[in-house]
Amino acid sequence: MxxxxxxxxxxxxxxxxxxxxxxxxxxxxxxxxxxxxxxxxxxxxxxxxxxxxxxxxxxxxxxxxxxxxxxxxxxxxxxxxxxxxxxxxxVTGYKPIHELYSPRSRKQEFPKADWRFLIHVAANIARSFAVVHEYNHTIGDVNHGNIVVSSDGTVKLIDCDSFQILNNNRVFLCEVGVPEYTPPELQEKSFSSIKRTINHDSFGLGITIFQLLMMGRHPFAGQFLGGESPLETSIKEFRFAYGDLAVSRRMRQPPNTLPISSLSSSIADLFEKTFGNQGVINKRPTPTEWIVALDHLSKQIKSCKTSPAHFYYNSLSNCPWCVLESRGLVLFNFITSRNEKDTFDLNLIWGAISSIPPPSPAILPSPIQAQPSAMAISAKQDKIKNRKISLIIFFATLFLTWGLFNLLGQAIIGVVTLLIGFITSIKFWIFKSKYSLKLSSDYQELTQKWNHAKERWDREATNDRFINKLRDSETAKREYAALSQYRENELQKLKARMRDQQMHYFLESHQINKARIEGIGQVRKNTLLSYGIETAADITLSAISQVSGFGPSLSQKLLSWRKLLESEFIFDPSKGIDKRDLDKLELDIAQKKQKIRMVLDSAQGELMQIKNDIENKRKFLLEELEKLEKEKAQINIDKKYIN
Amino acid sequence: MTDNFDQIPFGAAEFAENPEPRCPCLLLLDTSGSMRGNPIKELNEGIIIFKDELSADSLAAKRAEVSIITFGPPTIECEFQTADSFQPPQLQANGDTPMGAAIEMALNKVQERKLAYRQAGIAYYRPWIFLITDGAPTDYWKSAAQKIKLGEESGAFSFFAVGVDGANMDILQQIAVRQPLKLKNMRFRDLFVWLSKSMKNVSRSKPGDKLAIENPATPTGWATL
CATH class of the missing domain: 3.30.200.20 (Phosphorylase Kinase; domain 1)
Structure with missing residues (x-):
């Protein structure tokens, strides 16, 4: 052309x-x-x-x-x-919306984007739709590539020649569409003869907003309990996988996704209206409704105490991103803002921590003096009575046996009588009352209870937890104070390595792909690339020996190329430490600081809580132990009395 | 989060970080002894090009998933992963051609992957199985052929067969439902460029749609019928 x-x-x-x-x-x-x-x-x-x-x-x-x-x-x-x-x-500097809503590409392409940014972009998309609708035009083909975003969160709609244009009652149709963004009423229909409406656009808008707020998930992609369900079928059958009604649609939202309620109930409601079957009859939330709701949501955001990258709806009691992160799903980059106003005062915080008095001293109940119980007294009387009977039987037996032997000459009967008499006598002698038996089993049970309570006391009611927490805080405080020294040391190390690092970056700036190296053509370059050998800095004998097809002669060629570059390198001490290394160090320190601050920030509250907890437990356990102590004393004295 | 006691399935992070719909492509590659020398070299380079072409497209890089099974013996060279994280292996040629067993392994792998998508709530396109061979099966292959027929009929996957010089095209014809293609002059690179282009088209198409693929069996294409 x-x-x-x-x-x-x-x-x-x-x-x-x-x-x-x-x-x-x-x-x-x-x-x-x-x-x-x-x-x-x-x-x-x-x-x-x-x-x-x-x-x-x-x-x-x-x-x-x-x-x-x-x-x-x-x-x-x-x-x-x-x-x-x-x-x-x-349109320069803008990236397709799918680079933003998919977490993995977002972390690379929009490294600083947090949830607030995503809400902001969602609202901007709604604004752009509203502008197009103002002129009675329709976007029609809403999709993952036609909306582009810049790093400041503003958006542009591209591929406008496919828009549906209205002019003086003449309609120029939008003849294309992507099924994932096509409303149920248009699924499987040919776009070449359909007049698109704002209500159709609102469906595509809803999908896009959902993808932004819900980490790239599609609202209709879930676990369908009725088997396979392609996206278009799910859309057509209104199988929105989230929300209270999902169960009735035989859908379950995918594992490791946020419940829709964590976006606030008003946003959840808009999604339900967009994706449910009532949306078909012209009632899907309009771009304007979305703008209002998203702006409102953006004012109800709270920041997470653990990670500066986490922001969430302020009615939730816990940070939902932390829950996912604890399962190994890191959806946002951990970046601390350097310009953040520093309100952290170590002395102030330490003052608050160290002023908390430890729990009051813990004293175990002392032994108690008890009197024998009425039961014990009657048991003792029973015992004496039985012993008396035993003695009477014993002497009666002796007398009877003596009579049988000497007077009647009945030796066999005499032996039998003697045996029966003795056994009966012994039975009465060793008689134990019911109460006395109960005492033994009670004693065992009580000992167990006592040991258990004592264990709990040692674990929960002593000052150990308080002391440990205080010690942790002290360690954190010391580490915090040592951070500036650490920074100094690291800077010294970087300074010492400055020449090596400069050389490294110099070599890194020479890409193998762009270089002319004798005997290394594009194919071999690709092979090197696939082994992660991209620049001169990556060329080492050990790295090349991993690459199949690179024998001594090719390795030598690569190494001499690196040598040649090294000889061309001129060290410039005036350049100072490379900014990339400085940034890395600052980030490292910022992260360490953040971690320690978190420990210290929460220490005061936690110590108070531990103290209260210990004191409460102590009160409860002390009552328990006193009760047990009393029972124990009673059993002991009763046992002693009876015996 | 509906249930905090839900177990975390293996691969959860993969789907959470990249919930894009997947279009799986399983390369079922003959690496029997007869591929030794130039053919295996060209094949390896073709796979590298396949990766490069797919990763150059930001959407296809997140949607196209590649897995490689080689035979013989049937071996999983790499599990399904998206093009951006896929690392082309260096394949070696040896062994015989147990194509039947390899096809069954591939069908199971695809079935397994679809199940993983369903459990993770990830949408997917019809999987592609792409067989490349330079010989004839040395094992029982009739049951594999039967399964391919059933799978194609039910839309469970699309099975493509490509014969390199020396391949028994008659048997390939009996195995695949679609017309097998014959690779011209070891043009593996062109084949993989075409395959990546097709995957890119598929990853942008309507799932379950008629395949919008370029006919490779043209005078300038890499294949003949």
Missing amino acids: SLLFTSEGKPLTLAAKLGEGGEGSVYNLNGLNSYVAKIYHQPITTQHAEKLMLMKNARTDRLLSVTAWPIDILYNTPTQKTTVGFIMPK
Whole structure:
């Protein structure tokens, strides 16, 4: 394609190709830095050309603030014969929305983005939709690539030539759509004959907002209890996987996702209205409703005490991100803001901590004097009575046996009588009353109870926990005070390594891929790359020996390339320590500080709590122990008395 | 979070950090002794290109998942992982061609992966199984062929067969439901460029849609019928 012409006949030429899509490619324009051209692959219909012309004429500053709206048409002749494409503002520094809502790519592409940022972007998307709707146009093809975001959280809608355009009762349809963002009532329908409505756009908007707030999850992707359910089917059948009604739709939300209520009940309600079946009859929340709700949510955000990267809805009692993080799911980068106003005062905090008095001394109940109980007295009487009977039987037996032997000569009967008499006598002698038996079993039970209570006392009611916590706080305080010394030491170390580090960065700036190395072609470069050997700094004998296909001669070539670069390196002491190393050190210290501050910040409260807890436990356990002590004394004295 | 006592399944972090819908692609590669020399070298380079092409596309890098099974003997060279974290292995050629067992292993792997997606609540596209061979099965393959037929009919996966020089195209024809393709002049790179392009298209298409793929069996393409 050589020369193109604008609607005013001005000639233009295309520069580098920026990207290629299904319908056309996007190019830079020579001499026009802030604009790009989209050139169609295939000749477009007259209706499509008309639509572009209309869009060009209908452009407004307001539309251009939120979209890459066509501002001029491109023809292949100066006399406006055939439309080959159009000119639109160049959108630079913006990234597709999927780079933001997917946690893994977000952590790379938007390293500082926290949940507040995501809410903010969601509201901005709603604003951009609202602007387009103001002019009665419809976006139609809402998807993961047509919304782009900048690092400051502003958004732009791109691929505007697919919008549905309304002009003087004439409608130019949006003939495309992505099923994941298509409302249930349009699933499986051909877009070439359907007039899109704001209510349809609101569905796509709802999906996008959900993806932003819910860590890239799709609202209809869940565990369907009825087997396989592709996204389109789930959408068509209203199987929104979250919320109270999910069960009735036989859906379960995926594991390790936040409950929808953790976004506030008003946001949860908007989602339910967007994805439920009542949404079909024109009642999905509009962009304006979303703007209000999201702005409101952004004012109800609280920061997490543990991680400066965590922000969440302030009605929740715990940080939901910390819960996920404890399961190994790190969804936000841990970054401390350096400009944060420093209100931390070590002396003040330590003063507060050390002023807490330890729990009052713990005294175990002393032994108690008891009197034998009535039961014991009657048991003792029983015992004496039985002993007496035993003696009577004993002597009667002796007498009887004597009589049987000497007077009647009945020796056998005499022996039998003697035995029976003796056994009966012994039985009475060793008689134990019921109470006395009970005493023995009670004693065992009581000893167990006592031991148990004493164990609890040692564990919960002594000052150990308080002392340990205080000691931890003291350690934290010492570490905090030592941080500046630590920083000094690390800086000294960096200084000492300055030459090596400078050399390292110098070597790192030489990418193997871009270098000419004898005997190392693109294929071998790819192999090296796949082993993580990317720059001259990565080249070491041990690293290369891991790479298959690199024998001594190739290794030598790589090593000599590195040697050559090393010989070209000139150390510049005036450069100081590399900023990257300084940043790393500052981050390290910030993280250490944060950790210690957390310990100290919470120490006062925790110590108070531990103290109260110990004192409460002590009161309770002391009562328990006193009761047991009393019972024990009673049993002991009773036992002693009876015996 | 509905239930704090839910166990954490293996791979939870993977799906939490990247909940994009997945489009799984299993490469079922013949690395029998006859692939030794140039063919295995070209194949290895083709896989590297496959990875590079997929990772260059930010959306496909998160959606396309690659797994490699080689035979013989049937071995899982790498488990399913998204293109951005996939590391191309260095395959070596030896052994015979137990294609039947390898296909069954591949079908199980795909089934297993789909189950993992379902449990994690991750949407997915129809999996692709891509068989590349230069020989004929040395084991019983009829039951594998039967399973492929059933799977294709029910839409459980799409099975593609590519024959390199020396492949028994008659048997491939009986194994795959789709017309097997014959690789021209060891053009593995072109094959993998085409495959990555197809995966990119699939990862942007409607799940379960008719495949929008370029015909590789054109005069300039890498295959003949």
